[in-house]
Amino acid sequence: MEYPKFKVFVRCFTFNQSRYIEETMNGFTMQQTKFPFVCCIVDDASTDGEQQVIIKYIEENFDITDTAIAYQKETDYAHVIYAQHKVNKNCFFVALFLKENHFSHHKSKMEYLKEWNDGVPYEALCEGDDYWIDPDKLQMQVDFLDENPEYGLTYSQALVCNQNNEIDRSTIIGSSSCHSFSEMIEQNPVPTLSTLFRRSLYEKYRLCIKPNPQWRMGDYPIWLFFSLKSKIHFFEKVTASYRSLPESASHSRSLKKKLQFTKGIYLVRKDFINYANRKDLLAKCRRKYWCEAVVICLYQIAVFLKIKS
Structure with missing residues (x-):
């Protein structure tokens, strides 16, 4: 099928986020x-009814009639729906309902996206529990990157x-x-849900960097x-x-998970310091890791003592 010349590819990976x-x-x-953009929502075989929520939303807001450019298809890995919004004609959705949970099987979903992101200059990220509140977000960021080729990434502020x-x-x-x-x-100032970046540079990242399984995050390395x-x-x-949740990839009540996440951040920093050949930053990186780990442990002890008293 011949698609519009999308200028932005929006990637939304989601699992059990029906709420x-x-x-x-x-x-x-x-x-x-002023340009067409496509939002790719990949549901990782949710079990909480999220797929039905997405289907209902598309049926109510997108043109899926026989006379439209919409289609549905079955692949060996997913059921796929593609459609154009009824009112916002620049907005297109493609929803992939995966047949098995890829996260638990350590399987990548990225190869499934090529049909819609190939040749698209910009990409934005937003997971299924976060959301955008500014209708000019994409246009503002695209205008800036169009006019400033030396910049590869834009981001903004976000509420919690x-x-x-x-x-x-x-x-x-x-x-x-x-x-x-x-x-x-030293720190990561970038809220992932606020970003827009050049896909050409992101593809270089994928070619140059082999993710460490212990990183426990996919955005900070990028x-x-x-x-x-x-x-x-x-x-x-x-x-x-x-959306800040009590239990997520970056937040937990568990001391073990907190320390694992902190170690993951340290390993990201350490691996990139080595990649950039900036050994002068290693000592500071180690000190930061141990300070953060000690603070987490002291906080957990304080919480425990408060509960006991």
Whole structure:
């Protein structure tokens, strides 16, 4: 099939996020752009009814009639739906409902996306529990990257909300405090859900970097690579809302999981310091890791003592 000349490919990986995915999809369809963009929602064989929520949303908001350009197809790995929004004609959805959970089988989903992201210049990320709140997010970021070829990544600020959709107005994540590689090794200022980046540079990352299974994160390594290969631009504007859940890849009540995640961050930093041949940063990186680990342990002890008392 011949697709429109998409300018942005939006990647949304989701699993068991039926409570939140509609808000995520609303954030996609609200985008006002001068170009066509495609949102690829990959459901990793959810068991909480999320696939039905996505299907219902597409049926209500997208043109899936026989006279439209929409289609449904079955592959050996997924059921696929592709359609154009009824009102926002620049917005296209492709939903992949995977037949088995790829995360538990350590299987990549990236190869399935080639049909829709091949040749698309820009990519944006938003997981199925986060959402965009600014209808000009994509247009603003594309305009900047179009006019500034030396930049590879843009990002902005985001609000924080909890599992009940209560927004913490006192907390805004995302800052312009560090963009050089040495600064990015110190901290990660980039909220993933706010990003838009050049796919050509991301493909170089995939060719050059072999992920360490102990990293326990997929976004921070990409931003470190971009800091080595291009400039990074920050928009001091809130465009999205990040959902902070009690149990997730980056948050947990478990001391073991907290320490594993902290070690994962350390290994990302260590591996990229070696990749960039910046051995001068290793000692500082080790000190930061041990300080963070000690703080986590002390906090956990304090919580335990408080409970006991």
